[in-house]
Amino acid sequence: MQPSRLVAHAIARLERSAREKVFRHIGWDIVRPAYVQFVLTERCNYKCEYCSHWRMEQYADEISLADWKAAIADLKKLANPLAIDFTGGEPTIYPEFSKSSNFAGPRVSTGS
Ligand code: SF4
Numbered sequence: 001m002q003p004s005r006l007v008a009h010a011i012a013r014l015e016r017s018a019r020e021k022v023f024r025h026i027g028w029d030i031v032r033p034a035y036v037q038f039v040l041t042e043r044c045n046y047k048c049e050y051c052s053h054w055r056m057e058q059y060a061d062e063i064s065l066a067d068w069k070a071a072i073a074d075l076k077k078l079a080n081p082l083a084i085d086f087t088g089g090e091p092t093i094y095p096e097f098s099k100s101s102n103f104a105g106p107r108v109s110t111g112s
Pocket residue numbers: 044045046047048051052053054088089090112
């Protein structure tokens with residue numbers, strides 16, 4: 001990790017810690033998320049032995065790209081930087097995965 005990124009990471013961590021202390025000691029809710037995980041789809045194209053996803057008889061409805069964009073925009077107003085993890089099922093089979101990951105920003109990871 002580059003020194004500037006390391007310093008930025010340390011400052012963000014200190015800020016989160018301070019916000020949590022304020023909430024615990026004074027009760028002001030200024031705590032902000034540093035990380036969110038979105039289940040883009042419950043569907044999966046693998047059949048891992050230990051997993052229940054591919055055995056599901058019915059999957060939850062998938063949220064539209066417009067709704068994901070609105071949710072991500074709202075979250076970025078609340079907390080920025082924000083690490084976003086797309087998961088599932090297999091998030092890359094969500095029909096508009098590349099568009100949603102482009103919109104989310106540079107700190108995106110998937111589970112597989
Ligand atoms: S959701 Fe993950 S663990 Fe489950 S079958 Fe798919 S790849 Fe495997």
